[in-house]
Amino acid sequence: PVPNAQIALSELPLRPELVGEEPYGAPQIDVPVCLNTNENPYPPSPRVRAQMSAAIDKATRSINRYPDRDAVDLRADLAKYLGFGLTADNIWAANGSNEVMTHVLGAFGGPGRTVLTFTPTYSMYPEYARNTHTGFVTVPRKADYTLDAALVLDAIEQNRPDLVLITTPNNPTGTTTAVKVIEEICENTRALVIVDEAYQEFAEFPDDSALALLPRFGRLIVSRTMSKAFALAGGRVGYLAAAPAVVAACRIVRLPYHLSAQTQTIARVALANRAEMLAQVAALREACQHLQEWLRRVGLQVIPSQSNFCLFGRFTDRHAVWQALLDRGVLIRETGPDGFLRVCVGTPPELAAFREALTCVLDDPG
Ligand code: PMP
Secondary structure, eight states: OOTTTTSOGGGSOOOGGGTTOOOOOOOOOOOSEEOSSOOOSOOOOHHHHHHHHHHHHHHHTTTTSOOOTTOHHHHHHHHHHHOTTOOGGGEEEESHHHHHHHHHHHHHOOTTOEEEEEESOOTTHHHHHHHTTOEEEEEEOOTTSOOOHHHHHHHHHHHOOSEEEEESSOTTTOOOOOHHHHHHHHHTOOSEEEEEOTTGGGSSSTTSOGGGGTTTOTTEEEEEESSSTTSOGGGOOEEEEOOHHHHHHHHHHSOTTOSOHHHHHHHHHHHHTHHHHTTTHHHHHHHHHHHHHHHHHTTOEEOOOSSSEEEEEOOTTHHHHHHHHHHTTEEOBOOSSTTOEEEEOOOHHHHHHHHHHHHHHHHOOO
């Protein structure tokens, strides 16, 4: 018997706004082909893994001590990786960009403040807002799921947000927002502009990044992650680049020692081996384009994506299609606009399994 299993959540004094809420997360189902969380499907090589193990072994010699609270060496490595003249003082890091965003909203959101985003977009944003007591406002993207400055500036004027959150390439649509659009937005608002570039390395022009605008805009924050292109989702490292004052604000709200010694160690080894960690990115980008072409060829609608995933449809019963794929051992994601499903790029055999399963499902919709 499980101790205290008889007490129900409804009997506990849960915060009222959390009543009825479900924990976020894509289903973690043990199936042969997982194409549902936009990861890089390639694990590190034995050589890099050996380096990670050796570095962890070294780090455990002082594991009785707290880790570097400000993760200075890691932040310096991240700055070097990003380039654009950034230094450790411009970088903040945390356990995934999820936590980075929680720090940003913890510092700059809160009661009476609002964050504005453009839907459809990443489904965690409302949760960051809820957890930090920040108001959450959404405005729909254009019909093709892109954004232009007029739409964003109009939404800002209507809603007067304190923070504006733009995702490029956007999840789940894969659509991008050009730097010149971000620039025009920054030129015309006093709100903090957060650009979530979690998938930037997969974009057709990865250097066309809002990072280039940082020297001009003190209220611009660019968020990145090691979870996607960098093939380190299990390591849990996200980071932002911004003015040092933004970093100072994040340091106020973070928990002390939030980034474990193991996390900092693994991330630094990954960054030291960046060429190898990122070696598959070009192939994944290309595979994503081929996958989109294939989906169109079999008669489906595909939102043009510049990431490692794409949305396709339109199905009258997308859940039935999702389930039929799962029954064939292929897990994708039921998310995005009505009737669409999202698939991310895996290895060639995984993609072959996806195409084969989807072909069966389309041939025999049951
Ligand atoms: N931003 C976007 C747009 C995402 O899709 C994701 C992950 N799905 C994240 C942030 C969070 O990634 P992580 O916390 O692993 O860095």
